[in-house]
Amino acid sequence: ALFVSLQSPYNRMNIGGIEVRLRQLGKRLGLNKVHPHKFRRTLATMAIDKGMPIEQLQQLLGHRRIDTTLQYAMVKQSNVKIAHRKYIG
Structure with missing residues (x-):
């Protein structure tokens, strides 16, 4: 899997989880609509x-x-x- 959770058992992330993580990362970097x-x-x-x-x-x-x-x-x-x-x- 390309994206896995940050905690054990490190399962594959679903699209919703990936979207949330990217949005959070974008906010921390001052970027909109990531x-x-x-x-x-x-x-x-x-x-x-x-x-x-x-x-x-x-x-x-x-x-x-x-x-x-x-x-x-x-x-x-x-x-x-x-x-x-x-x-x-």
């Missing part, structure tokens, strides 16, 4: 920023439809400008 899904979105955004083809990201995330993958990744405006200069001139 949740497991944010890591998935961050992975998608970073992969796109580094040039990973959207079709490969779709497979990695296990999405049936590419539209779902496109909703996950946040595209940086600076990367759009760089791509525009590279491909359009």
Whole structure:
């Protein structure tokens, strides 16, 4: 298991327990809206920023439809400008 309880017998944590722990950690660090899904979105955004083809990201995330993958990744405006200069001139 990726996440286990902090006390013996160290059982697998359920999603609710993970969400609570991440929220607590976020508060201690002064961060808002920390949740497991944010890591998935961050992975998608970073992969796109580094040039990973959207079709490969779709497979990695296990999405049936590419539209779902496109909703996950946040595209940086600076990367759009760089791509525009590279491909359009």
